[in-house]
Amino acid sequence: MRKLLPYLLLIPTFFVIISFIYIPAFNSFKMSFFRENKFGTKTIYVGLDNFKKVLFDPEYLQIAGFTLLYVGLTVLITIFLAFLLALLLNKNVPGTYIYRALIFIPYAVSPAIAGSLWTFLLDPVAGHVNYFFTNIFGTQIAWLTTRPYAFYALLFATVWKMIPFSLIFYIAGLQSISNDLLESATLDGANAFTKTWKIKFPLVSPITFYLVIMNIINAMFKSFAIIDVMTKGGPGGYTSTMMYKVYLDAFSYQKTGPASAQSVVMFMIMAIVTVVYFVYGERHVHYG
Amino acid sequence: MYMKTRKRIDTIFTEIILIIISLIVFAPLLLAITISFQTPDSVFSYPPKLFPTTFYFNNYINAFKAIPFARLLLNSAIIAVAITFGKVISGILAGYAFANFKFFGKRFTFAFLFATLFLPAETIMIVPLFLIMNQLGWVNTYWALTIPFMASATNAFLFRQHFQTFPAELEDAAKIDGAGPMKYFLKILLPLSKSMIAGVVIINFVYSWNMYLWPMIVSMEDKMKTVQVGVKMLISGEGTNNWGVIMAGTLIAVLPTVIVFLSLQNLFVKSLVRSGVKG
Amino acid sequence: MKKFFVILLIVSLLVTLGTAKTKIQFWHAMSGWRIELLQNMANDFMEQNPDIEVEVQYTGSYQDTLNKLIAAIKAGTPPNVVQVFEVGTQSIIDGGIAVPMQDMIDKDPSFDIAALLPQVLNYYVVNGKLYSMPFNSSNAIMFYNKTMFEEAGLDPTKPPATYEELMEACKALTKKDANGNIIKSGITWNLHSWFFEQMLALQDAPLVNNNNGRTAPPTKALLNNEAGLKFVKLWKELSDNDYMVNTKKEDWTGARKLFLSQSVGMLITSTSDVSAIMDGAKENGFDVSAAFLPTPADSPQGGIVIGGGSLWMIDGNPDDEMEATWEFVKFMSETKQQIAWHKGTGYFPVRKDAITQLLNEGYYSEYPDHMVAILQLLFSKQNYNTNGAIMGIFPEFRNTFEDNIEKMLNGRMTPEQVLENTEETATELLEEYNELY
Structure with missing residues (x-):
């Protein structure tokens, strides 16, 4: 019984992931060697052509570069700000409950809605952000349609949406650091800076480790809805990510072959990133 | 005395930063609330308003008239509850298997599960998953909107981490008292995991309530649409000028998750603390 | 949960068994207040044709609607009539999934194609055949x-x-x-x-x-x-x-x-x-x-080239549904519906007599701006360049x-x-x- 039990426990999960993730993923892999018309009435085998088209397309390489920048920056900024905010919120100053509630709220908002709310705020002429900018700095910016501001706007909205998730984990992580440890550090003459970065941050490194990978996945795959609503990958493809391109090819143009090839490429990249991250990262994680 | 003033300055400083950040973070929703209560002729008034100046509730009534919100809310609720329920149970079972058992293929199965995180789920959905739903005859049904999402690597992972924090002695003690692994699981582990479950419930509920692309693809008819699709219907309405109605609709869509989230957030944080997320 | 599905299934079975009506599905891409407008037209149609039931479904933007149509075709559960944007014309013809409107018109002497605006027909006629029924045209x-x-x-x-x-x-x-x-x-x-x-x-x-x-x-x-x-x-x-x-x-x-x-x-x-x-x-x-x-x-x-959408009859549905669909498509192009639609939206009528009637009623002296697009269209030279490009x-x-x-x-x-x-x-x-x- 004890031998069999773990397998039984895994049945529901594996039933779902095999039927609804692995089998379709395998079909998608198969499709990457074919091209098909919209209604699926004609399919031709193209070998590695779909991959070649992707990998030798300067535009795609530019998209890949932008993806790297976008994912890298959103994850870094999110982690950093979430940690700092968690420090502030753990000081338990009066009103913390309200601040925490307000800062958590973006978590509950869907990416598409988040995108449309920011679009409204960033309206070039009638929007609040530009009203503020014109009055304080005397400049007016077309946030969503010009370089590099479209990128900044997107970065801001994505980080806005992503912070709460990391914040929750950091708040909890910081609360579980024992006070004795910090007090003894104070007695040893450690200042606030040292306490924060030499003691607290390393102590929550397992959380950071987990959050980095989860945030990479989020920024890589889930962000296309925000992009679709806010910039549509523009101006001129400047803010297109790999995922957004897949979404366009698969959903808007029904080019299943090229879209599948791109998915395979993305999976490979994610697999490499993860393996490297685990091999290198695990060594640096400080398990308290 | 010196320490006390420093502490006070520190507190005031923290308060100020937190107030500014809360305001920035909350601004989009505040704006949505403001606009949802403006009469149609005052939406564009310049300078733009930050707080409501009128209380025009008609926008909410009109939002309910523009799209069948009642039905959409019901659909979203059914779907979110069903997915959450299924996902939490499958996650608990898998987490328990990975945390408390040694079995052949454990490393492989775990890696196999974890790897799903790196598949771009959305692309898989658009064509291949749709075709599978089609073969099953599930297109345009609740099945298609729920069953494929009833398990995930994240849930299994979170529960594995959680169950690993219970000392092995606990299970040994239970064994001595004659409790088998299932009894130990049901009578001891689960009751001790209530707050962790609450936390995962929040994550899953928010996730499934906010699902967007898949319902767009698989629900062909009004009776199967979700609130997110409804809001998209309001926003992309090529003939819509009425921002008040759009924002009212948006807020209706956001409200359930905000309520679930805020009412359970304390429990959630506590559960994470207790489960010792740090390691 | 399961019980709920079982009940739902039984109820829907009973509903289908209890009526001998021909049911057709109409998918469209018109949001906002236009949903209600279309629903009202469908209601009028059902009153006139008590044996036909039209299920009106708003299926999102034009692009979403086309995507859903493709999905439904692949799923083998095509709707009966779909509103597709003008630039989808070539895709659908190439897909071979629609019954050309011309085939229905040729069989039905009660429908006079000459009643439609030639400038509009010029867009939807491809290789001498009218493929879809003009419905909401714009420029x-x-x-x-x-x-x-x-x-x-x-x-x-x-x-x-x-x-x-x-x-x-x-x-x-x-x-x-x-x-x-x-x-x-x-x-x-x-x-x-x-x-x-x-x-x-x-x-x-x-x-x-x-x-x-x-x-x-x-x-x-x-x-x-x-x-x-x-x-x-x-x-x-x-x-x-x-x-x-x-x-x-x-x-x-x-x-x-x-x-x-x-x-x-x-x-x-x-x-x-x-x-x-x-x-x-x-x-x-x-x-x-x-x-x-x-x-x-x-x-x-x-x-000017016309924009907007037209109604496509999707192939692969039973004959009685096809007949009912044709009746519905015809109904939607009738004067009364075209006038209501024009007044409610601004898309211009695709029929000559609708414009004449509005003119006689003095509608355009009160709403001259509704006429601008019509005039712009009528003043347009007609050749391949102004008929509009079609491509997949x-x-x-x-x-x-x-x-x-x-x-x-x-x-x-x-x-x-x-x-x-x-x-x-x-x-x-x-x-x-x-x-x-």
């Missing part, structure tokens, strides 16, 4: 804020008719503060390839070869011509001088918002917005009028063009490069497409 017109015109010292009865006049008017309308920030600007249209396509046809220039794809499937894009260059250059010049505010891609609502908030004095958009713009102007307290699209003073005169790659073509325009507006492409690159990419896309059919 692009220019709205202008008369109040702002007066404030800027412009004659509110003389909207700009040429590119040159447009430039002057925009200059007069644009106001900046001491820091050079725009307070008011001249014009906007949303960043959409449709306006480019319209402007090409207005100057009697083609978009693709094989007579705009009308004598054979197109194999090459031909848009890199003088007409195209004139418009793209105008776009750049207006934007560089801040006479124009640009939106992001295909942001109809964003452009309308700029106009209704009186941030810009003119708006080029679809005539289907006319009711919404008139109401919006009243709410925001300014006077508005509609005008023809401007053209370059020295260009050959062409004409329209969504991608538009995206390519719009990407390039965005690059131009950000100073990374010249107008010449925009046209060159769009033409090249479109030709490649056409080649790829043709391999698959």
Whole structure:
């Protein structure tokens, strides 16, 4: 019984992931060697052509570069700000409950809605952000349609949406650091800076480790809805990510072959990133 | 005395930063609330308003008239509850298997599960998953909107981490008292995991309530649409000028998750603390 | 949960068994108040035809609707009648999934095709066959804020008719503060390839070869011509001088918002917005009028291409449903429905007698702006260039063009490069497409 039990426990999960993730993923892999018309009435085998088209397309390489920048920056900024905010919120100053509630709220908002709310705020002429900018700095910016501001706007909205998730984990992580440890550090003459970065941050490194990978996945795959609503990958493809391109090819143009090839490429990249991250990262994680 | 003033300055400083950040973070929703209560002729008034100046509730009534919100809310609720329920149970079972058992293929199965995180789920959905739903005859049904999402690597992972924090002695003690692994699981582990479950419930509920692309693809008819699709219907309405109605609709869509989230957030944080997320 | 599904199943079974009605599904892409308008028409139809039940489904934007149609075809559960946008015409013909409307018309002497506007038919007739039933047709017109015109010292009865006049008017309308920030600007249209396509046809220039794809499937894009260059250059010049505010891609609502908030004095958009713009102007307290699209003073005169959508009968449904669908499609093109639809939206009627009746009723003396698009269409020369291009790659073509325009507006492409690159990419896309059919 004890031998069999773990397998039984895994049945529901594996039933779902095999039927609804692995089998379709395998079909998608198969499709990457074919091209098909919209209604699926004609399919031709193209070998590695779909991959070649992707990998030798300067535009795609530019998209890949932008993806790297976008994912890298959103994850870094999110982690950093979430940690700092968690420090502030753990000081338990009066009103913390309200601040925490307000800062958590973006978590509950869907990416598409988040995108449309920011679009409204960033309206070039009638929007609040530009009203503020014109009055304080005397400049007016077309946030969503010009370089590099479209990128900044997107970065801001994505980080806005992503912070709460990391914040929750950091708040909890910081609360579980024992006070004795910090007090003894104070007695040893450690200042606030040292306490924060030499003691607290390393102590929550397992959380950071987990959050980095989860945030990479989020920024890589889930962000296309925000992009679709806010910039549509523009101006001129400047803010297109790999995922957004897949979404366009698969959903808007029904080019299943090229879209599948791109998915395979993305999976490979994610697999490499993860393996490297685990091999290198695990060594640096400080398990308290 | 010196320490006390420093502490006070520190507190005031923290308060100020937190107030500014809360305001920035909350601004989009505040704006949505403001606009949802403006009469149609005052939406564009310049300078733009930050707080409501009128209380025009008609926008909410009109939002309910523009799209069948009642039905959409019901659909979203059914779907979110069903997915959450299924996902939490499958996650608990898998987490328990990975945390408390040694079995052949454990490393492989775990890696196999974890790897799903790196598949771009959305692309898989658009064509291949749709075709599978089609073969099953599930297109345009609740099945298609729920069953494929009833398990995930994240849930299994979170529960594995959680169950690993219970000392092995606990299970040994239970064994001595004659409790088998299932009894130990049901009578001891689960009751001790209530707050962790609450936390995962929040994550899953928010996730499934906010699902967007898949319902767009698989629900062909009004009776199967979700609130997110409804809001998209309001926003992309090529003939819509009425921002008040759009924002009212948006807020209706956001409200359930905000309520679930805020009412359970304390429990959630506590559960994470207790489960010792740090390691 | 399970119980719920079982009950749901039983109830739906009972409902289907209890009625001997022929049920047909109508999918459309009209949002907002137009959903109700269409539902009312369907209700009227069901009253007249008690044995037919029409299920009206709003299936999202045009693109979403087309995607859903493709999915439903693959699923083997096609709807009966679908509203598809004009640029989807070639895709659906190539897919071979629809019954050409011509086949139904040939069998039914009660339907007189000559009652429809020839300018509209010219778009939907391909290879001498009418493929879909014209339903909601539009074209692009220019709205202008008369109040702002007066404030800027412009004659509110003389909207700009040429590119040159447009430039002057925009200059007069644009106001900046001491820091050079725009307070008011001249014009906007949303960043959409449709306006480019319209402007090409207005100057009697083609978009693709094989007579705009009308004598054979197109194999090459031909848009890199003088007409195209004139418009793209105008776009750049207006934007560089801040006479124009640009939106992001295909942001109809964003452009309308700029106009209704009186941030810009003119708006080029679809005539289907006319009711919404008139109401919006009243709410925001300014006077508005509609005008023809401007053209370059020295260009050959062409004409406008119709936009909007039409109704397609999808193949693969049982015969009785096909018959019922044909009845419904016919009904939707009748005078009464076309008038109601025109009044409620701004899409113009696709029937001659609908226009005559409205004229006799004095409708246009009260709502002259509803007539602008009709006149613009009737004044259009009819040839392959103004019948409009058809090709299977329209969504991608538009995206390519719009990407390039965005690059131009950000100073990374010249107008010449925009046209060159769009033409090249479109030709490649056409080649790829043709391999698959």
